Amino acid sequence: MDRAIVYAGSIPLDTDLLLAGRYTKAAFGNLASMLYGPNVMAASGLGYSVSSSSLNLTIDAGSVLAPGVMDASAIGGNGGGLAADATALTCQYISAASQTITLPGSGNTYTIYALCSEQDADPTVLPFFNASNPSQTQAGLQNDGGTLPVRRTGAMTLVAATNPPVPPAGGCVVALYTITVPQGASTLAGVTVQPGQVFWPTIPELATQALLKASTEPMTLVTGNGSVSIPAWASRVELRAIGAGGGGAASQATTTASSFSGGGGGGDAWGIYTVSPTQGNGLAITVGSGGGSEQTGGTSLVSYLGQTLLQAEGGQGGTFYSTTGSAGGVGGNASGGTVWNQSGTSGGDGQCNAYTFSGYGGDGPWGGAGRCGNQGGRNATRYGAGGGGSYSATTDGASSSGGTGYQGCVLYRFLP
Incomplete structure (x- = not known):
């Protein structure tokens, strides 16, 4: 895997840290491709529970490995940063908390899709050097208290649909479950949920x-x-x-x-x-x-x-x-x-x-x-x-x- 090289006494640049992140992402992506094969989708966690009083389906926290790109848009900025990089890569997308989906109706078969993409998150007011007086710092780019995202995260949003949604830019759509709701049903009691092909056995199971x-x-x-x-x-x-x-x-x-x-x-x-x-x-x-x-x-x-x-x-x-x-x-x-x-x-x-x-x-x-x-x-x-x-x-x-x-x-x- 690639690693960033730094030298004592050199002035660290924003691109040094950003490149270190890219090297790490590439390493984990290549490892995932070795384990699962290229362009394979795999899910971990993401268990489910059905409601006995409504058409709600709750999907637990979990993660997905699926095809993506290094960076669909530029990362960083303010005169620096790295340009977008469309290099294909196996990426990890995470749902950190459970998500509840309301199925659109009865008398149909729905698929639960994970819309996977990278998003900039954690807006924070960052201190910046004052070019006119380097001993002072500014709160935000123009000392206006403005926030900037400090984390690029692979995230997923869950939807229920009869046809696959349009993939997000630089991301993908992963089918997790299918569920057939009988005509006239008002709850999911007794309804069977069929897992998709993305739930592979784990290494301990193997x-x-x-x-x-x-x-x-x-x-x-x-x-x-x-x-x-x-x-x-x-x-x-x-x-x-x-x-x-x-x-x-x-x-x-x-x-x-x-x-x-x-x-x-x-x-x-x-x-x-x-x-x-x-x-x-x-x-x-x-x-x-x-x-x-x-x-x-x-x-x-x-x-x-x-x-x-x-x-x-x-x-x-x-x-x-x-x-x-x-x-x-x-x-x-x-x-x-x-x-x-x-x-x-x-x-x-x-x-x-x-x-x-x-x-x-x-x-x-x-x-x-x-x-x-x-x-x-x-x-x-x-x-x-x-x-x-x-x-x-x-x-x-x-x-x-x-x-x-x-x-x-x-x-x-x-x-x-």
């Missing part, structure tokens, strides 16, 4: 078993469509997708067949994939819905950077192939898995001419197939399982529905 524990936790179950952010420490993700079960066949009193088939189970894809916390907006997850009576279940899939990583199709619904025959739904296909791609279990056949069968639904990975039932097939009870077929109706012309297939799911776990 040096202990904390990271190992995080990567060996049980897989997280997802039962609805959505997205998942990639932690800063992760380089891979383990995924498993289960397609939804198909619905069982319905029975009608006017149908010759008297025993009806079950729906097929959803496919099952499992794999491990490379990801990056600095690329894209995380994993996009789609979960298939269970098929209704005689309907095919929905497909479950996970995509990243616009490409599907793996998918599991839903099982087909139970069907009739003739007036005296009812075939069980075929299990869903699976693709994209690097560990396995397993087709779902087919549903049980219902009737073939004079022969009748059970008409149970196809099991999912954890069982749960719906059984065939009098005047209505039974619904499946576990992820990916098919519904059971119905084998009678109450009156002539009436219909008894087949059982509903159970929805699919996605499981994930991030790995170093």
